[in-house]
Amino acid sequence: MFRTVILFFLSSLFIACNNNDNVDGGPCSYDDKILPARLVRLDTLNALSFDALFVIEDSAGMEWKDTIWYSALNHHHYLSAEDIIKDSLAGGKIYQYIRKTIRSGSCDPQIEMLVLKPYGK
Helix, strand or coil: CHHHHHHHHHHHHHHHHCCCCCCCCCCCEEEEEEEEEEEEEEEECCCCCEEEEEEEECCCCCCCEEEEEHHHHCCCCCECHHHHHHCCCCCCCEEEEEEEEEEECCCCCEEEEEEEEECCC
16 A cells, blocks of 8 residues: 555656646746737748748737747747648738746746647637
8 A cells, every 4th residue: 555655656746747837947837928920931941841931910009020930939840841731821821929928937937939820719
């Protein structure tokens, strides 16, 4: 019985330590802000790889605009032709740019990501 309790405790501890939300010193909580990211263009890098340029706009009053390459927010991961077809990527379409700002904890203070889902859904 005691051995079972110890094994359960150790496995719980192992799972808790492998939680990806604990980037630097979590657990952490974030406030999310989803902004529109308009696909401006797709650039062909080679026959198999593409990058995408997005314009990000502050939807509350258009206070600022910024441009970002897909690869810049995805550790230099590029899009494949399959990604483009699967996600129906096309110039002019609006996708989701997510900015996570830390609320509590000691993880990364801000996380940015592009999600290839239509904005507003």
